[in-house]
Amino acid sequence: MKLTDFIKGRIPAYLMIALAWVLMLIFLSAFHVQAQAAVMISVLLWLGAGIAEVWEYLRKKQFYDKLLHSLNELDQKYLLPEMTGEPGFCEGKILCEVLRETDKSMCEQIGMHRRASAEFREYIELWVHEIKLPVASLQLMCHNDGNAKYAEQLKRIDDYIESVLYYARSRNAEKDYLIKPVPLKRVFADTAIRNREELQQRGISLSTDNLDTEVMTDAKWLGFIFGQLMNNSMKYGADEITVTAEDTHEATVLRFRDNGIGIPESDLPYIFEKSFTGENGRTHSKSTGMGLYIIRQLCAKLGHSITAESVQGEYTEIVITFGKNDLFDVR
Amino acid sequence: MKRILIIEDDTVLRDELTILLQNTGYEVTALTQYQDILNRMLTAQADLILLDINLPETNGETLLLEFRKQNDTPVIMLTSRTAEIDELLSMSFGADDFITKPYNPTILLLRISAVLKRTAKTGTAQMYHDAEVSTVKGSITRNGAEQVMTKNEMIIFQLLLDRQGEIVTRDALMTALWDNDEFINDNALSVNISRLRGKLAELGFPDAIETRKKQGYVLK
Numbered sequence: 001m002k003l004t005d006f007i008k009g010r011i012p013a014y015l016m017i018a019l020a021w022v023l024m025l026i027f028l029s030a031f032h033v034q035a036q037a038a039v040m041i042s043v044l045l046w047l048g049a050g051i052a053e054v055w056e057y058l059r060k061k062q063f064y065d066k067l068l069h070s071l072n073e074l075d076q077k078y079l080l081p082e083m084t085g086e087p088g089f090c091e092g093k094i095l096c097e098v099l100r101e102t103d104k105s106m107c108e109q110i111g112m113h114r115r116a117s118a119e120f121r122e123y124i125e126l127w128v129h130e131i132k133l134p135v136a137s138l139q140l141m142c143h144n145d146g147n148a149k150y151a152e153q154l155k156r157i158d159d160y161i162e163s164v165l166y167y168a169r170s171r172n173a174e175k176d177y178l179i180k181p182v183p184l185k186r187v188f189a190d191t192a193i194r195n196r197e198e199l200q201q202r203g204i205s206l207s208t209d210n211l212d213t214e215v216m217t218d219a220k221w222l223g224f225i226f227g228q229l230m231n232n233s234m235k236y237g238a239d240e241i242t243v244t245a246e247d248t249h250e251a252t253v254l255r256f257r258d259n260g261i262g263i264p265e266s267d268l269p270y271i272f273e274k275s276f277t278g279e280n281g282r283t284h285s286k287s288t289g290m291g292l293y294i295i296r297q298l299c300a301k302l303g304h305s306i307t308a309e310s311v312q313g314e315y316t317e318i319v320i321t322f323g324k325n326d327l328f329d330v331r
Numbered sequence: 332m333k334r335i336l337i338i339e340d341d342t343v344l345r346d347e348l349t350i351l352l353q354n355t356g357y358e359v360t361a362l363t364q365y366q367d368i369l370n371r372m373l374t375a376q377a378d379l380i381l382l383d384i385n386l387p388e389t390n391g392e393t394l395l396l397e398f399r400k401q402n403d404t405p406v407i408m409l410t411s412r413t414a415e416i417d418e419l420l421s422m423s424f425g426a427d428d429f430i431t432k433p434y435n436p437t438i439l440l441l442r443i444s445a446v447l448k449r450t451a452k453t454g455t456a457q458m459y460h461d462a463e464v465s466t467v468k469g470s471i472t473r474n475g476a477e478q479v480m481t482k483n484e485m486i487i488f489q490l491l492l493d494r495q496g497e498i499v500t501r502d503a504l505m506t507a508l509w510d511n512d513e514f515i516n517d518n519a520l521s522v523n524i525s526r527l528r529g530k531l532a533e534l535g536f537p538d539a540i541e542t543r544k545k546q547g548y549v550l551k
Contacts, residue, residue: 128411129385129411129412130411132432132433133341133344133432134343135433136344136411136432136433136434137341137344137347138433139433139434139435139436140347140348140350140351140436141347143351143436143437144347144350144351144354144436154433158433162413165413176414176416177414177415178414178415178416178419180415180419185512189509189510189511192514193435193438193506193509193510196505196506200505200516200517203516205514205516206514207514208512208514211512218415219415219418220413220414220418221415
């Protein structure tokens with residue numbers, strides 16, 4: 001709170017005092033009061049008013065400065081009312097009351113949406129579990145009847161179901177992952193087996209290097225991430241997928257590289273954005289623009305960083321960095 | 332013949348699972364009533380139990396915990412729950428494996444046979460006719476003559492040997508190889524099998540591996 005701002009706000013009051021003083025001087029002279037007495041009374045009047053103003057200024061300055069300071073310091077601004085003590089003056093009390101009421105109302109609103117979104121997510125989870133039963137039955141039927149044709153479509157259905165599930169999980173504010181040391185090789189092999197038929201049909205060869213390492217992550221989420229990346233490689237004309245890991249002191253860097261059609265340079269900065277389909281999405285197989293978006297959300301929740309490099313017509317490389325201290329960073 | 336007990340409340344899934352396991356050569360019992368499951372599990376004398384997590388009126392994890400206090404028959408949990416925490420919980424309650432639905436049937440069979448093998452009395456060297464098979468050394472020895480196998484050849488031979496006399500599909504062989512991080516393609520599998528045949532022939536087992544058109548291979 002600046003002194004000049006305070007004074008500006010008080011100008012009407014000062015004018016009133018000045019007016020009163022002028023009127024008083026007129027009365028005093030009308031009653032023929034001695035000049036010395038008039039000076040004395042004026043000094044006392046201005047002194048009293050001055051002291052009251054200084055006190056008022058200091059009191060307000062202290063309160064508002066503290067308020068603004070807390071506001072700046074706070075990471076979550078809505079906690080401000082909790083950090084503000086009750087001031088001794090009326091306006092401050094009103095302000096505090098207003099803040100508290102607004103805050104309460106906002107909390108109620110947020111609570112309502114949070115409950116609604118949690119309910120929705122619970123239902124999605126439940127629905128996913130339910131729909132997996134008929135899919136599982138159908139998959140067994142295909143195998144028992146020796147009909148591989150349907151199995152392919154079932155695999156696609158299952159992939160779409162998984163993507164809904166992980167979308168719901170990635171949007172969720174709660175922590176529903178479990179971070180522990182996960183062997184990269186195992187997770188990659190599981191994903192590879194799941195996609196084996198399609199990979200072989202398309203004549204895609206897989207090679208891995210240096211995956212004998214453990215990273216701190218959620219194995220299921222990582223499996224989903226690998227699956228999505230593999231699907232992308234298959235969709236965009238790769239015939240070689242190479243997955244390598246590199247261990248440094250602070251992090252494990254995983255490179256998922258394919259020799260598919262690549263990503264145009266102009267599209268590259270946007271590929272992780274929601275619903276972005278880009279040139280490849282238009283000209284090649286249909287794309288929802290959700291896959292990489294969900295992956296980035298999952299990585300963000302797990303505390304991994306993810307980036308992409310590509311040269312059109314040559315390769316696409318997705319780089320995931322698993323920090324060794326991620327355990328302490330995850331929110 | 333190994334006996335497998337299936338505890339799964341989805342009727343269609345249970346029936347298909349029964350067919351799959353019977354076709355593979357297991358003896359299958361499937362529960363159709365869900366009262367007093369624990370006692371049925373304890374008295375079934377099964378070699379392996381497939382246990383669903385979501386069951387009417389109870390929960391597979393609780394059942395497993397109770398069951399493990401009295402019995403150590405291998406249990407594989409089958410579930411449509413896909414969170415890491417479910418798996419961790421089941422494993423800590425004493426499950427031998429955890430498979431999420433929908434499962435690739437060949438992977439399921441692979442996991443079942445892996446669990447059965449792990450819990451079987453091991454220690455005695457595996458024999459193929461009068462030849463000694465050593466997975467540790469990766470070799471087969473007969474009358475002092477030793478053939479060293481590559482990793483891939485050993486995985487293939489092992490699977491064929493486990494199901495000696497039965498048809499093993501290329502699909503199953505492929506899955507087993509991929510499960511061991513050997514992401515080979517169709518041609519490479521054929522090459523590996525013909526090399527394996529060559530090595531077996533040198534040991535004095537010509538025509539040990541028979542090809543069944545469109546079905547797979549049989550180790551005689």
